[in-house]
Amino acid sequence: EEGCRKVQQAVEQAQREGKPITMGNGHFDTVPVNDVKLGSVLIVLPGEIVPVDGQLLSGTASVDLSNINGEPVPRTLFVGAKVLSGSINGSTTMMIRTTSLAADSQYQQILKLVSSAEESRAAVVRTADMLAVPFTIISFAIAIVAWIVSGTGLRFAQVLVLATPCPLLIAAPVAYVAGTARLAKQKILIKSQDVLENLGRVTHVFFDKTGTLTVKQPQVVRVEKAKDMPANVSEDEILMLAGMVEGFSVHVLAKGIVAAGKEAMARLHRLPSSSGKTAADGAGQRELPNPNENYPVVGNVSETPGKGVTGTVDGHKVEVGRFAFVTEQSIASEEVHTAQEEERNEKAMEQADREAAKLWPTELEPDEMATYIAIDGKLAARIVLRDVPRYNAKQSIAQLRELGVKEETMLTGDKKASAMIIANEVGITDVRYELLPQDKVNAVREAAAAEKTGRESGWKRFLAKLLGEPIHRDVTMMVGDGVNDSPVLAVADIGMAMTDGTSTAASESAEVVIMNDDIGAVPLGVKIARQTKQRMLQAVLIGIALAIVGMVCAAFNLIPVVVGAFLQEAIDVVSILWALTALFNRKQASHAGIRT
Structure with a gap:
């Protein structure tokens, strides 16, 4: 487990620096899925599709199973859990040990049913x-x-x-x-x-x-402000701040928040205008946005996989994610060394989310999910999302x-x-x-x-x-x-x-x-x-x-x-x-x- 954690950290570091993924004297290669052997250790990068069935080796992972069973909400897996081929990895680099050959994996079983x-x-x-x-x-x-x-x-x-x-x-x-x-x-x-x-x-x-x-991707249906949030901070401003930092996340809920944030920016007239200048790219001439003061300035963005994303927008510290993460509780610490600690950490965060629900007068519907936002270290609102009908x-x-x-x-x-x-x-x-x-x-x-x-x-x-x-x-x-x-x-x-x-x-x-x-x-x-x-x-x-x-x-x-x-x-x-x-x-x- 400790070795897997170090490999995972090395891979993520290489990704951030844009370097080839290497480890010790060896390196990782991309191979055809049919060449994968039983017991092989595979790395699945964020956003990639799991190629074969396997067993999770590295910490926790969030996977999108909508292609397999239609669930719109990502599922959190722990060390030792079975990972199905065809599922989509979330925001964490995942390491799995293959338990089935490509021909016997879940995806191929579905294709056999088709035949x-x-x-x-x-x-x-x-x-x-x-x-x-x-x-x-x-x-x-x-x-x-x-x-x-x-x-x-x-x-x-x-x-x-x-x-x-x-x-x-x-x-x-x-x-x-x-x-x-x-x-x-x-x-x-x-x-x-x-x-x-x-x-x-x-x-x-x-x-x-x-x-x-x-629509498959969960959409923002409402924003519920915290009780002690000033009245002069509007829901559109909250959505704009959340959308700006979530634009750097690969989490499955991020797309819905980003879309709502763009709509809020349009209502607030914070979208960039054209500068009148053009630039050439592969698709031809395109207009450049005007870098005026009205457009939000984003910086210092970082994501803690499975917990949330933080950054600064117009000089304000913005945190979006799990309740324990945005309120900076100790259970959101990244210092996790064993699978047992990781699982205890996740259960504690789930308990914090349940306790957070009591802070709002309305209960979430069974098909709704919530993410939280803090501005300058103060809990600002609960953003409610759901998979809405077309x-x-x-x-x-x-x-x-x-x-x-x-x-x-x-x-x-x-x-x-x-x-x-x-x-x-x-x-x-x-x-x-x-x-x-x-x-x-x-x-x-x-x-x-x-x-x-x-x-x-x-x-x-x-x-x-x-x-x-x-x-x-x-x-x-x-x-x-x-x-x-x-x-x-x-x-x-x-x-x-x-x-x-x-x-x-x-x-x-x-x-x-x-x-x-x-x-x-x-x-x-x-x-x-x-x-x-x-x-x-x-x-x-x-x-x-x-x-x-x-x-x-x-x-x-x-x-x-x-x-x-x-x-x-x-x-x-x-x-x-x-x-x-x-x-x-x-x-x-x-x-x-x-x-x-």
């Missing part, structure tokens, strides 16, 4: 295939009856010339290509025609909580219901209390909590099995046997964003991944990818898919109806063979043009018609 889930996904009965069977039967029936009644084989040929399959072979694909292009304009990418067809038939939508229904999450759920989606379910690895708060805010009543990736897979499979059993019509059963494919009476869809969502995205009838445009494990396993990280694209995608299928059906049915009318006329010798050949091409053009209207929504199409 098995994709193999179990059922086939789809295409609408065009369903219509092709009766159309073929009707065409031959009319032709044979015409032959028998007329007594000449020419009548048979006249009918079949008009039995054009193009509305099925061309109009349907054209409509789907048009719908795909319309979705792409809305930053929604689909990977196959089957997906677009099923997307409009979704009846049950499963949502991940953290990062999908919520601004349009509730509206998106309501729009799905308007589109006829029967059920919405939230799946999360978070605790019940936190899950229920978010569910109530966005309007979801069916909530499954404290789930691992495999539990989410099982939940979707059970729902899919229940929805796909029941009463099917005889016609559907006949088509299923004829085409040799199963029938999907209802369609399930999973919407997620993290690594832990990948298996359930693959096992659902439709997996929809929300990304910011980058490639992730979730987007690789999903069939629909939202590229602008907007949950409002979920109901929009369903709406466009339904409109696309309507236009496709209209184009196909119009073409088939015209073909049947033509075949009946040909059966009575009203349309010669040559005229029928030209008429067949006209029917195809009408079907294709109608299919192309899938590029526009109904209102736009009607307006275009008025202008024309």
